[in-house]
Amino acid sequence: MARAEPPAASFERRVLRSAAEYQYLRVRLELPDGVTRPTAAQFKQLVVSALRELHGEVGAALPVDVLTYEEKTVSAILRVISSGLVRLWSALTLLGFYQNKRCAFRVLQTSPFLLALAGNSRDLVLD
Numbered sequence: 001m002a003r004a005e006p007p008a009a010s011f012e013r014r015v016l017r018s019a020a021e022y023q024y025l026r027v028r029l030e031l032p033d034g035v036t037r038p039t040a041a042q043f044k045q046l047v048v049s050a051l052r053e054l055h056g057e058v059g060a061a062l063p064v065d066v067l068t069y070e071e072k073t074v075s076a077i078l079r080v081i082s083s084g085l086v087r088l089w090s091a092l093t094l095l096g097f098y099q100n101k102r103c104a105f106r107v108l109q110t111s112p113f114l115l116a117l118a119g120n121s122r123d124l125v126l127d
Contacts, residue, residue, distance in 0.1 A: 020112030023085040024067075027092060028075040030104045038098070040069040043076060047088075050095040050105075055087055062087060067114075075108070077117055085110070 029046070031037065038046060044066050052060035065079040080088045092105035109117050 020082055022079050022112070023082050024111055024114050024117055025078045025080070025085075025088070025107055026075065026109040026117050027078060028073065028106045028108055029098070030106060031074060031098060032101055032103075035099060035101045035103075037071050037074050039071065040066060043069055043074075046095070046098060047078070047092070050091040051088065054091040054094055059087055059091065064088060077114075079114075082112070 029038070029043070044064075047064055047066070048060050051062055051064070055062075062084045063081060064084075067077045067079055069076040078088070089107060089110075092107065095103070095105055097103060111117055
């Protein structure tokens, strides 16, 4: 009786660049003293204008959501679709003025998971 040969092993490589639909960024706007701090609506408009300035109208159409905003620290958590992360990050980095005063956006954290931005291990204090 002839033995049946086992089927040849097949190998398929799958690479997922970004399986998550959204990316989340924790950002802070650094302003000089004496400049009024933007409200949540002004902050959102500043993000959109940064996208428009660098990437034109197509960049300004990128859906960016401000999930949380703290006016005291001028920091926010932004949500953007994964394919727009690089465009948003570059636009924020290259923005240099707010109300004709120097400013700078600092990207503090980024993650495909919102829960990852809930805490910062660098700020963790163990008793």
